[in-house]
Amino acid sequence: MPQLSAHVRDVPVNQIREITEAAWRTPEAIVLSIGEPGFPLPRHVLEAGIACLERDETNYTPNAGIPALREAFAASFREHKGSVIGADRIYVVDGAQQGLHFAMSLLLSPGDEILIPNPGYPTFAMTSRLLNAVPVGYPLYPAQDFQPRIQDIEALITGRTRVLMLNSPSNPLGAVLGEDLTRDLVELARRHDLWIISDECYESFTYDVPHVSPARFDSDLPGEARVFTSLTLSKTYGLTGLRIGALVCPPGLEQKMNNVMESIVSCVASPSQYAALAALTGPQDYVRDAHAHYRANRDAASAVLKTKGIRFLSAQGAFYLWADVSHVSGGDVRSWTGRFLADSGVALAPGTAFGSIGEGWVRIALCGSQEELVEGLGRLPARPPRDEGQ
Known part of the structure; x- marks a missing residue:
């Protein structure tokens, strides 16, 4: 057959x-490998759908979404981001992942380069590769x-770089x-004439620090603005299966956005859009x-990790912990997580899922029950005292 x-x-x-799929096949496994909110949806959101x-x-709805939902996204953006935008810059998308594909389709030609974080979410690389x-x-x-670090990013910029x-x-x-760092990153993109795609899936979940959107430091002028902002209701309201989010675009791109949206999904399902409208405009409990x-x-x-002497990054946002298991992973954390699942019944996401710098680390999802979380992490092998601080 053809290739x-x-x-x-x-x-x-x-x-x-x-x-995660291996864990789902494992009886009574504790699944800490996937970010799936576990709360029942608010009744008013279900009833709207x-x-x-x-x-x-x-x-069909308009390519860009129903007007009331576009305005609700714009109002939320104005309130939480400190950036004044109109509903004409909001495009309702089929979840954040479709929003990322949408933005990359607009900005990347075959052979173009996109600078992505390492470690970073896997689909940043996967989606760009799908676009050649x-x-x-x-x-x-x-x-x-x-x-x-600005100097690390700047050193990677070439004549083919298009997106940060x-x-x-x-x-x-x-x-x-x-x-300050966000402002400097926008200035870096401006200096090298790069687009920015800002994935802000977890904007609602920061702890003792503010969420700062790059859009705050972008120009409002057509031809000078460069920031695309990807939003989703999957994490904020637990609407992962309804596939609903928004892509906020620079001004002046409305017709191009419609053309590309038509060629990808045409429009988002109307029940999801009305559920999203209820989520954004209703009670925020x-x-x-x-x-x-x-x-x-x-x-x-x-x-738990502290009692075991396991190094981790103190999370300021999202609902994950990033932990160092290099004392047991033996230089192959992907294989180790498979063995740990088989031996202990606990699934953790291997750090190499997110890039080469993730070797020796795991991502722990914090969104399930605390009882299961503590029990699962309690099964981790402690770091020997002589290894602490290495």
């Missing part, structure tokens, strides 16, 4: 899914608390970009309760 395209054949296995179906509002572009990892080192990918709060790290739960789980997990 698949070369860029599809080269897309690597998603190691997060690999270990059901009402849409009951009134048979199931036809070249992902180039910029390093996030333990010695710098996994924060990017940012992610704060970070998946997998839980790291948050501060205001879910978000407050989720924030408190994730923070408490972060603190409980941190306490």
Whole structure:
């Protein structure tokens, strides 16, 4: 039979899914490898989606989404980001992943380079490869608390570089970009005439530090603005299966955005859009309760790791902990997580799922029950005292 395209054949296995699906096949496994909010959806959100179906509002919507939802996203953006935008810059997308594909489709030609964090979310590289572009990892080192350094990024910029990918709060790290660094990163992109795609999936979950969007430092002028912001309701409201988010675009691109959206999915399902509208404009108890739960789980997990002498990055955002298991992983953390699941019944995401610098580290999801979280981490082998501080 004919072969698949070369860029599809080269897309690597998603190691997060690999270990998680193995865990789902393991009886009574404790699954700490995937970021899936576990709370029941608010009733008013469910009822809004059901009402849409009951009134048979199931036809096409505009490419960019229903007007009321676009305005709700814009209002939320204005309130939380400190950036004044209109609904005309909001495009409702089929979840954050489709938003990232949408943005990269607009910005990357075959052979173009996109700078992505290492460690960073796997689909940053996977999606760009599907577009025949070249992902180039910029390093996030333990010695710098996994924060990017301007000089490291600037050294990687070539004549083929088109896009700088940012992610704060970070998946997998839980790291948050501060205001000064965010401003400097936007200035770096301006200096080298790069686009920015800012993945802000976890914007609602920061702990004792603010979330700062790169859009705050972008120009509002057509032809000078350069920041695309990817938003989702999957994490904020637990709407992972409804596939709903938004892509905020620079001004002046409306017709191009419509053309590309039409060629990818045409429009998002209307029940998901009405559920999203209810989530954004209705009571926010879910978000407050989720924030408190994730923070408490972060603190409980941190306490367990400390008692075992295991080094970890103190998460300032998202709902993950990034922990160093190099004392047991033997230089192959992907294989070790498979053995740990088989031996202990606990699934952790291997750090190499997120890039080469993730070797020896694991990502721990904090979104489930605290009881299971503490029990699962309690099965980790402690670091011998002589290894502490290495």
